[in-house]
Amino acid sequence: MNIKKLLPILLLLVSTSFYAQSESMKEKKEQIKTLKVAFFTTELDLTNAQAEKFWPIYNTFDDKQFELRHQKMRAFMKKMNDGSLDKISEKEANTFLAQIQDTEEELFLLRKKFTSNLRAILPASKIIKLKKAEEDFNRKLLQQYRNKGSK
Incomplete structure (x- = not known):
């Protein structure tokens, strides 16, 4: 088999x-x-050669992505779900929005760097796959x- x-x-x-x-x-x-x-x-x-290079890069990316999503975003979601949004001031809302945007930008830059690193070891068709x-x-x-x- x-x-x-x-x-x-x-x-x-x-x-x-x-x-x-x-x-x-x-x-x-x-x-x-x-x-x-x-x-x-x-x-x-x-291929074996591709897999040997791919998995360390992917695992590093995946761990960092997990950390960003589950550590920072969890704090944002908690604040959104605890009912305090109804009482939030405009200043606090702007700060909160800036934090969310910063985290989303970090995720984007992480993905961009990851794709750039993959280009050195995989053809574009496999990156799309x-x-x-x-x-x-x-x-x-x-x-x-x-x-x-x-x-």
Whole structure:
């Protein structure tokens, strides 16, 4: 059995165990990472040389992106959802908006640098396939989450 036939089976096995209630957030993040590696490996069809260079760059990017989204944005979302927005002054709103825009710009610059780093090791067609694979992966993950919630 070749790796392309084995990866979907691995993906299915890992995804079923992903939603176990007793797992910590760190374990879930690692499982998502495992699923992502399997999915991207299949979708991008990287050579061994490309994969060797790609994964360290991708993992660094993914960790930084996660940190930005889940650390900074979590604070913003908490403020938006705690009811204090109804009582916020215009000055505070402007400060808050500037912080959100700064974080969004950091994310954009991070993605831009990541793409630039990838250009040194992958052809443009694979970088575009990566973007599609990321969107497809996130869509499938969200669908699994929704399906789990409806059971």
